[in-house]
Amino acid sequence: xxxxHIFPDSASRxxxxxxxxxxxxxxxxxxxPSTHGVLRLQMELDxxxxxKADPVVGYLHRGDEKIAENMTYNQFVPYTDRxxxxxxxxxxxxxxxxxxxxxxxxxxxxxxxxxxITAELARISxxxxxxxxxGIDVGAWTVFLYSFTEREKxxxxxxxxxxxxxxxxxSRIGGVSRDIPAGWTDRVNxxxxxxxxxxxxxxxxxxxxxxxxxxxxxxxxxxxxxxxNFGLTGPNLRASGVxxxxxxxxxxxxxxxxxxxxxxxxKGDAYDRYLVRGEEMRQSVRIIKQAIAKLPGxxxxxxxxxxxxxxxxxxxxxxxxxxxxxxxxxxxxPQMPAGxxxxxxxxxxxxxxxxxxxxxxxxxxxxKIRAPSFCNLSILPKVCVGAMVSDVVSILGSLxxxxxxxxx
Amino acid sequence: MPKALxxxxxxxxxxxxxxxxxxxxxPAINVPAADLLAVLGFxxxxxxxxxxxxxxxxxxxxxxxxxxxxxxxLLSTTDHEYVRVAVDCPSDTLPxxxxxxxxxxxxxxxxxxxxxxxxxxxxxxPDLRRILMWxxxxxxxxxxxxPLAGVxxxxxxxxxxxxxxxxxxxxxxxxxxxxxxxxxxxxTNAEPxxxxxxxxxxxxxxxx
Numbered sequence: 001x002x003x004x005h006i007f008p009d010s011a012s013r014x015x016x017x018x019x020x021x022x023x024x025x026x027x028x029x030x031x032x033p034s035t036h037g038v039l040r041l042q043m044e045l046d047x048x049x050x051x052k053a054d055p056v057v058g059y060l061h062r063g064d065e066k067i068a069e070n071m072t073y074n075q076f077v078p079y080t081d082r083x084x085x086x087x088x089x090x091x092x093x094x095x096x097x098x099x100x101x102x103x104x105x106x107x108x109x110x111x112x113x114x115x116x117i118t119a120e121l122a123r124i125s126x127x128x129x130x131x132x133x134x135g136i137d138v139g140a141w142t143v144f145l146y147s148f149t150e151r152e153k154x155x156x157x158x159x160x161x162x163x164x165x166x167x168x169x170x171s172r173i174g175g176v177s178r179d180i181p182a183g184w185t186d187r188v189n190x191x192x193x194x195x196x197x198x199x200x201x202x203x204x205x206x207x208x209x210x211x212x213x214x215x216x217x218x219x220x221x222x223x224x225x226x227x228x229n230f231g232l233t234g235p236n237l238r239a240s241g242v243x244x245x246x247x248x249x250x251x252x253x254x255x256x257x258x259x260x261x262x263x264x265x266x267k268g269d270a271y272d273r274y275l276v277r278g279e280e281m282r283q284s285v286r287i288i289k290q291a292i293a294k295l296p297g298x299x300x301x302x303x304x305x306x307x308x309x310x311x312x313x314x315x316x317x318x319x320x321x322x323x324x325x326x327x328x329x330x331x332x333x334p335q336m337p338a339g340x341x342x343x344x345x346x347x348x349x350x351x352x353x354x355x356x357x358x359x360x361x362x363x364x365x366x367x368k369i370r371a372p373s374f375c376n377l378s379i380l381p382k383v384c385v386g387a388m389v390s391d392v393v394s395i396l397g398s399l400x401x402x403x404x405x406x407x408x
Numbered sequence: 409m410p411k412a413l414x415x416x417x418x419x420x421x422x423x424x425x426x427x428x429x430x431x432x433x434x435p436a437i438n439v440p441a442a443d444l445l446a447v448l449g450f451x452x453x454x455x456x457x458x459x460x461x462x463x464x465x466x467x468x469x470x471x472x473x474x475x476x477x478x479x480x481x482l483l484s485t486t487d488h489e490y491v492r493v494a495v496d497c498p499s500d501t502l503p504x505x506x507x508x509x510x511x512x513x514x515x516x517x518x519x520x521x522x523x524x525x526x527x528x529x530x531x532x533x534p535d536l537r538r539i540l541m542w543x544x545x546x547x548x549x550x551x552x553x554x555p556l557a558g559v560x561x562x563x564x565x566x567x568x569x570x571x572x573x574x575x576x577x578x579x580x581x582x583x584x585x586x587x588x589x590x591x592x593x594x595x596t597n598a599e600p601x602x603x604x605x606x607x608x609x610x611x612x613x614x615x616x
Contacts, residue, residue, distance in 0.1 A: 058540035065525075066549055070556045101433060228459050228485060231514030242485055249488035339432040342481050342492065344461065355464050355479065368464035370481075378517040407540060 023051060026389070030059045034137050034393040037403035039377070041392065043384070050392060053384035055377055060407035068367035072333025073099050073173050074310075076367070081167040083369065084405040086129050087122035087348045089158065092171035094345035097252055098354035099173045101341045103334070105305050109296040111175050112254040117188065117291045118161070118170060119253075119345075120284040124195070125154045126348035127277045130400035134274065135206060137397035138215040146202045153191055160184060173334050174309035175301025185292045192285045199285075203278045216270040220383050220395035223268060230379040233372050234350025235280060236399055239265035239272040246346040257294075258287045270398035277400070308334040333362020349373050349402060369408055373401035411487045415455040423447060429494050436492035441505045444495045448480065452511055457482035457491055460508065463518035465526035469552045475500040476528055480508070497528060507533035525550035 029040035038059035044052035064083070068076045080095040081088035093115045100107060107115075128147040135143030155165040160181055162168040170176055206212045222232070227240035237244055245262040247255040263279035265272030301309045310329050311322040338360040344353040350372025357366040376399050384392050412435040419426050423443045429436035439447045451457040461481040468475050474496035482491050497503035507530035508515040519530040520539040527548040530536060538545060542564040547554055557578040563569050 058538075058542070061540040063549060066554075066556060104432070226513075229513045231460050231512065231518075244485050244488075337432075339430065340436075340492075341431075341433045342462070342490065343433075344483075351461065353462055353481070355462060355481065357466060366464070366466050368462065368479075370462040374517065374521075375514060378514060382513070 021046065028392070030056075034396055036133060036396065036401065039396070039401070039403055039406075041380070041384070043389075043392070045389065048388050048390075050384050050387050050389060053381050053392070055380045057374070057377065057403070058407050060403045062408065064408040065367055065369060068364055070363070072362040073336065073364065074329070074333060076364075077171060077173075078167065078169045081169055082404055083371065083408065084126070084347060084349055084352065084373070084402045085166065086402055087119075087126040088166065088168045089118040089122040089162075089170055090126075090345065090347045091352060092169060093119050093253065094343070094347060094352045095354055096171035096173055097345060098341060098343035098356055099334075099336070101343050102336050102339065102356050102358055103173070103305070103308055104337075105174055105302055105308060107175055107302050108298050108300070109254065110298045111300045111302070113291045113295050114176055114180060114300060115171065115253050116255065116258070117185075117288055117295075118158075118168075118176075119347075120288045120291075121154055121157065121188070123284045123348045124281050125151050125158075127281050127400075128154075130277060130348075131202070131206075131274070134397035134400065135212075137393050139211055140206060140209065143202055143205050146198065146205070150195060150198060150202075153195075157184070157188060157191060160187075172301065172309060174305040175299075179300045185295060188288060189292055192288055196282070196285060199278070199281055206274065207278075213271065215390075215394050216274060216398065218267075219270045219391050220387065220398060221267060221269045222379060222383055226379065226382065227268065230382070231375040232350070232379060233344075233375065234347065235263075235276045236273055236350065236376050238263060239276045240268035241265060246344055246351055250344070252343075252345060255287075258290045260286050270394050273398040273400070335362060336360060336364075344370065347372060349400065349405065350376060352405075371405040371408060373403070373406040374408075377401055377406055411455075411484065412489045412491045415451060415457070415491065418455070419447060419450065422450065429492065431492060434490040434492055436494065439493055439495050441495050441498050444493075445506050445508065445511070448482075448493065448508055448511055451482055451491065451493070456484045456486055457489075459483040459485050460512040460514050460518070461490065463508070463515060463522060465522035465528050465550065467526055467550065467552045473500050474498070476503040476526060478505050478522060478528060502529070503527065504529040504531055506531050507536075509533055524548070527551065 024045045026043045026045055027040060028043060029035040030038040040056040042054040042056055043050050064079050067079060077092060077095065080091040083091050128151050132144035132147035158168055159165045161184060162170045222240045224241045227237050227242060241264060243262050243264045248262055260283040263276045263283065265276050306325055311325050315322040316326045336358045338358055340357045342353060342355045344351040352372055353370030355368035355370065356364050359365045383395055387395065416435050416437055419437065425440040425443055426447065427438045429438045459482065461483045464479045466477045466479060468477065476497040478495050478497065480493040482493065495505050497505055505528065507519055509519065510532065516535065517539060519533055520537060522528050523530065523536055524538040524540050525548060537543060541549065544564060546561065547559060559578055561576045563575050569575060
């Protein structure tokens with residue numbers, strides 16, 4: 001007796017809707033541990049494969065560019081802390097240099113060297129955070145504990161220098177807010193000496209770790225062409241094999257005096273991005289040591305720039321000339337010529353750019369912030385497609401973005 | 409900067425509408441909107457400016473014509489030079505320029521941002537939605553006629569509005585912005601809203 005087959009022909013199985021697959025839509029974030037802040041990913045999944053990813057940004061939009069148009073150049077410095085809040089010292093410097101470019105102002109060599117030291121310390125701090133968080137994302141908790149210990153030591157140094165651990169506001173237009181305290185460079189040197197072996201230890205937890213490599217090697221591959229096409233910058237661009245480092249290629253603040261190498265990846269996967277960041281920290285230590293070794297004497301601000309940099313406080317309280325100068329700076333802001341400039345600095349996350357349009361006076365007419373995280377995230381719709389959901393976590397961790405900067 | 413200047417000299421021979429733009433740093437040009445894509449394509453493909461670093465909108469204030477300008481910053485990853493390309497929007501009321509997404513994928517988000525903040529439309533853009541503000545937000549915040557304090561707006565989710573009776577309110581400015589008038593320079597010309605006191609302790613906020 002023939003048995004009755006309920007599907008007379010195999011094609012009708014799907015036609016009856018019995019085993020029809022359906023795409024699932026998944027909203028990841030804005031409060032999700034792997035989105036490092038308030039990124040939301042609106043994804044479409046086929047099983048566990050991502051077929052479409054649409055990043056939704058703007059949850060941290062504060063209108064920094066609008067705010068900048070309504071205050072003097074100096075008043076905006078604290079706002080730059082809050083862009084990439086993991087490396088405020090580097091942001092302070094990038095902003096100050098952009099405005100100094102507008103004023104055609106050269107800061108003294110000592111100021112340049114101090115800025116380089118602080119920016120490289122900020123780079124180490126930011127990469128430590130990025131590495132630690134990346135580790136957690138892919139299941140390596142220990143790294144985070146090590147890297148946060150190192151960041152704490154850095155924050156102690158920042159606090160001694162600037163008075164604040166996190167929001168440093170250290171740069172001024174035409175200088176830095178104060179000279180480095182006595183003995184600070186020795187403590188930075190001591191930090192660097194103990195940091196190098198610890199860095200090797202931290203990296204050794206990941207570099208040949210089977211779980212880590214399984215989750216990063218060949219994941220989130222960004223080709224050289226795509227990286228340039230999407231405007232990626234910083235470690236993410238260099239991991240894809242483009243040796244573009246503005247410190248080397250468009251030197252600013254005296255970076256041309258220092259000897260360092262640019263880490264470049266070969267495959268452009270998440271693992272390469274991790275390796276590039278690791279190497280960058282070693283190079284940062286090299287730069288810091290050189291900068292301290294030949295730290296020039298002299299003033300830490302442009303003394304002649306009387307319409308731009310505030311005079312020392314003790315002079316303000318005793319001398320008429322300086323009192324007037326201080327009063328004018330506080331009320332009207334540093335006086336800038338009319339014109340427009342664009343300046344990009346090589347920040348930990350990539351090229352942080354400021355486009356300043358001035359009509360003269362102490363207030364920018366338009367200040368555009370080119371945020372590296374914003375550009376780096378714009379590649380997500382391309383790089384996430386075809387990945388597994390768990391790979392998305394790894395990709396996000398390896399791109400190392402900061403939403404404070406992306407959303408501005 | 410020989411490379412960028414060479415590129416501009418070559419451009420000028422091909423497009424007569426290209427003019428020099430005042431700049432304090434890198435070479436800069438003004439391009440008519442009709443030639444924009446051809447010029448950007450030429451700079452990218454023939455002159456090696458392969459990276460689009462930034463796209464910014466500028467609002468030159470209501471009443472000024474042309475009111476809106478879009479500024480592109482291109483970077484050559486091999487020669488390490490920047491060039492600035494600016495295009496004025498032909499219309500002051502419905503500003504629109506061609507989209508550069510066909511040349512650089514990275515232009516996608518930058519142009520969405522310029523649309524979001526200034527209301528500049530980019531023709532040919534594949535997905536011109538708001539990016540920083542929420543979909544359906546009725547204003548363009550970086551326009552000069554938008555007050556710093558913001559304006560009262562309904563929250564995006566009407567259900568939440570009905571349930572909580574809240575909405576997005578203008579920020580309390582407490583008498584700000586705190587910029588004094590300059591002696592030598594007319595602040596109203598330099599920054600129209602620097603002395604904006606349309607809402608402070610003495611005057612009620614707009615729209616209340």
